[in-house]
Amino acid sequence: MLEIKGLKVQLEDEDKQILKGVDLKVEAGKVHAIMGPNGSGKSTLSYVLSGKDGYEVTEGSASLSGEDLLELDAEERAALGLFLAFQYPVEIPGVGNMTFLRTAVNAQRKARGEEEMSAKEFLQVVRAKAKTLKIDADMLKRPVNVGFSGGEKKRNEILQMAMLEPKMCILDETDSGLDVDAMKLVSEGVNALRDEGRGFLVITHYQRLLDHIKPDVVHIMADGRIIKTGGPELALEVEKNGYADILAEMA
Amino acid sequence: MAVPAQKLEATAARLDGMSLPVGGKWATEAREAALARVREMGLPARRDEYWKYTRPDTLTQADAPAAATFETGEAPLFDSFDRLKVVFVDGVFDPEQSDDLSGENLTIERFADVAAKDIHWAKELYGVLETNGQNPVERPLAALNTAFATDGIVIHATGKVSRPVNLIYRHKSETSDAILHHVIKLDEGAELTVMENGPAAARFNKSMEVDVADTAAFHHVRAQGRDHERRAVTHIFGRLGTESTFKSFTLTVNGRLTRNEAVLELTGDDAVAHVAGACLGDGDFHHDDTVFVTHDAVNCESRQVFKKVLRNGATGVFQGKILVQPGAQKTDGYQISQSLLLDEDSQFLAKPELEIYADDVACSHGSTSGAIDEDALFYLRARGVPKNIATDLLVLSFVAEAVDEIEDEALREEIITRLEGWLERHR
Numbered sequence: 001m002l003e004i005k006g007l008k009v010q011l012e013d014e015d016k017q018i019l020k021g022v023d024l025k026v027e028a029g030k031v032h033a034i035m036g037p038n039g040s041g042k043s044t045l046s047y048v049l050s051g052k053d054g055y056e057v058t059e060g061s062a063s064l065s066g067e068d069l070l071e072l073d074a075e076e077r078a079a080l081g082l083f084l085a086f087q088y089p090v091e092i093p094g095v096g097n098m099t100f101l102r103t104a105v106n107a108q109r110k111a112r113g114e115e116e117m118s119a120k121e122f123l124q125v126v127r128a129k130a131k132t133l134k135i136d137a138d139m140l141k142r143p144v145n146v147g148f149s150g151g152e153k154k155r156n157e158i159l160q161m162a163m164l165e166p167k168m169c170i171l172d173e174t175d176s177g178l179d180v181d182a183m184k185l186v187s188e189g190v191n192a193l194r195d196e197g198r199g200f201l202v203i204t205h206y207q208r209l210l211d212h213i214k215p216d217v218v219h220i221m222a223d224g225r226i227i228k229t230g231g232p233e234l235a236l237e238v239e240k241n242g243y244a245d246i247l248a249e250m251a
Numbered sequence: 252m253a254v255p256a257q258k259l260e261a262t263a264a265r266l267d268g269m270s271l272p273v274g275g276k277w278a279t280e281a282r283e284a285a286l287a288r289v290r291e292m293g294l295p296a297r298r299d300e301y302w303k304y305t306r307p308d309t310l311t312q313a314d315a316p317a318a319a320t321f322e323t324g325e326a327p328l329f330d331s332f333d334r335l336k337v338v339f340v341d342g343v344f345d346p347e348q349s350d351d352l353s354g355e356n357l358t359i360e361r362f363a364d365v366a367a368k369d370i371h372w373a374k375e376l377y378g379v380l381e382t383n384g385q386n387p388v389e390r391p392l393a394a395l396n397t398a399f400a401t402d403g404i405v406i407h408a409t410g411k412v413s414r415p416v417n418l419i420y421r422h423k424s425e426t427s428d429a430i431l432h433h434v435i436k437l438d439e440g441a442e443l444t445v446m447e448n449g450p451a452a453a454r455f456n457k458s459m460e461v462d463v464a465d466t467a468a469f470h471h472v473r474a475q476g477r478d479h480e481r482r483a484v485t486h487i488f489g490r491l492g493t494e495s496t497f498k499s500f501t502l503t504v505n506g507r508l509t510r511n512e513a514v515l516e517l518t519g520d521d522a523v524a525h526v527a528g529a530c531l532g533d534g535d536f537h538h539d540d541t542v543f544v545t546h547d548a549v550n551c552e553s554r555q556v557f558k559k560v561l562r563n564g565a566t567g568v569f570q571g572k573i574l575v576q577p578g579a580q581k582t583d584g585y586q587i588s589q590s591l592l593l594d595e596d597s598q599f600l601a602k603p604e605l606e607i608y609a610d611d612v613a614c615s616h617g618s619t620s621g622a623i624d625e626d627a628l629f630y631l632r633a634r635g636v637p638k639n640i641a642t643d644l645l646v647l648s649f650v651a652e653a654v655d656e657i658e659d660e661a662l663r664e665e666i667i668t669r670l671e672g673w674l675e676r677h678r
């Protein structure tokens with residue numbers, strides 16, 4: 001599904017290399033986790049995949065369902081089925097959450113040549129999905145992420161994911177800033193979307209989230225590279241001993 | 252300050268070509284006094300401090316520069332509202348297209364008729380609020396309007412007026428040069444909403460004097476749009492009594508030159524005055540909001556909220572002042588003017604001012620110029636919203652604080668629909 005080969009990325013403005021050759025393949029139906037120290041390039045990878053400006057790919061490739069992602073605009077990647085749950089969801093004053101969601105859903109449908117969702121159908125679907133994430137009517141009406149708590153913002157990301165039904169979901173530290181209850185809600189939201197046709201790439205610092213969202217594969221990223229790949233037990237090892245051992249072992 | 256002789260000579264030469272309209276006793280007196288004010292002040296000239304950012308020449312010259320009419324193909328604004336329609340074509344009242352001039356808690360008369368009478372209550376206000384508003388800053392084009400206006404509307408609200416009055420300005424002739432002067436009086440406890448829309452004329456000079464008595468509430472929503480070459484200078488003079496409310500919002504799109512002045516005086520305690528505006532400018536567009544709010548009473552609130560979206564070389568100007576007079580304690584004054592510059596060719600010129608002579612007040616002001624928020628743009632695009640639609644959403648987001656000043660939800664939605672329509676046409 002998602003296939004990244006030898007990806008090297010540097011900043012556009014600065015001569016600074018951040019990703020130094022990343023190889024990764026996420027198959028449909030699987031959950032891959034990426035762990036790694038701060039500053040190792042995890043968010044950068046998620047941004048480059050989803051098409052944010054400011055990065056330059058100097059080598060390598062990335063594709064989704066066989067289509068070259070790097071050739072596409074951010075909105076085209078989204079329509080193709082790529083979704084990034086942001087580490088820091090952006091506040092947009094003056095744009096209602098509902099308006100935003102409906103615009104996004106219908107823009108993607110239009111781009112794929114599908115019929116747009118009617119206002120009525122949309123309302124029904126969004127209400128049902130919001131309810132399971134404990135997002136109330138007020139949050140749906142408010143401007144996008146404005147005045148939302150950290151937990152509310154993350155739940156809102158999952159709601160967007162549920163509405164857009166992407167093929168490939170990247171979650172960037174969706175667990176950070178969540179208390180135990182919010183973590184449970186978010187994880188249930190993610191697990192409800194687990195499906196044979198859908199892949200997940202879950203970026204996290206903590207084993208905690210992976211107790212709820214059970215990964216098939218765990219990668220450790222450090223200094224712009226994936227330095228180790230293993231099963232769920234790798235996350236437990238990190239939890240117990242930190243990254244020091246792994247880093248030392250690879251050095 | 253002495254007025255340069257050259258300026259007075261130019262003004263005299265310009266006025267020599269004009270003759271005062273014929274009218275009844277009170278109107279003739281008011282017009283003659285206004286003409287004397289114009290002669291004394293001189294018409295605005297390029298060197299004037301108050302016209303530093305906006306060139307007045309096309310507003311003062313003898314002939315109006317031509318302006319073609321432009322049809323957007325949209326349904327007329329406020330079409331679905333239950334309102335009393337008052338239509339002016341190239342600055343002349345059109346009884347055929349207008350509704351019957353009557354309403355509950357309302358007397359409404361054509362200014363041409365009022366001006367023909369020997370006495371009329373409008374005398375208390377016509378040119379009076381304008382004269383008050385000439386100090387400390389002169390507004391000669393408003394005095395010119397008082398001297399030469401022959402048409403307009405005179406409204407007296409005696410209670411709650413449930414049906415809003417909609418002043419509709421049609422533009423037919425490519426060289427029309429229109430002057431309209433409205434007088435609006437709200438009695439104690441009265442409530443009135445006035446909407447204005449339409450391009451009006453090739454050149455339009457409009458004044459509106461509004462007297463809001465104690466506990467009365469005046470709401471004003473205006474849309475200036477359509478014709479690309481039209482020019483307008485407008486003045487609103489408002490006087491607010493105790494516990495009264497005055498709220499005005501203006502949307503401006505298109506037009507080569509627009510200068511909107513609002514001069515408000517809070518004379519009674521606990522009064523509330525809000526003036527807000529949003530403009531969208533693309534290309535050869537110059538938009539100037541000049542606002543002067545004077546606090547002359549205790550515990551009043553005033554807000555000025557102006558948002559300008561500019562691209563392809565458009566220019567936005569904001570000159571806004573809050574003056575807090577001695578004794579106007581507990582004043583709550585807020586002023587914000589912001590521009591969203593969609594490219595590097597566009598510019599925003601702002602002169603925000605506070606002048607405070609009382610010690611127990613809370614006043615804040617801010618002025619910013621910025622580009623589209625790239626993080627927000629990426630967030631929207633990452634959700635599949637194409638760049639042009641995402642930009643439109645962010646433009647709407649930017650102007651929201653001003654549009655939210657419109658209290659009535661239906662009117663607010665109507666204005667937002669217009670904004671969306673304009674954005675769609677300018678993608």
Ligand SMILES: Nc1ncnc2c1ncn2[C@@H]1O[C@H](COP(=O)(O)OP(=O)(O)O)[C@@H](O)[C@H]1O
Pocket residue numbers: 011018036037038039040041042043044045054
């Ligand atoms: N736009 C940027 N400008 C400057 N430095 C950046 C930028 N984006 C990322 N970096 C740098 O790249 C490195 C990786 O950052 P990031 O991808 O956020 O790491 P992680 O998500 O793993 O914590 C860090 O050293 C960070 O400072």
Ligand SMILES: [Mg+2]
Pocket residue numbers: 042043044087172173
């Ligand atoms: Mg990160």
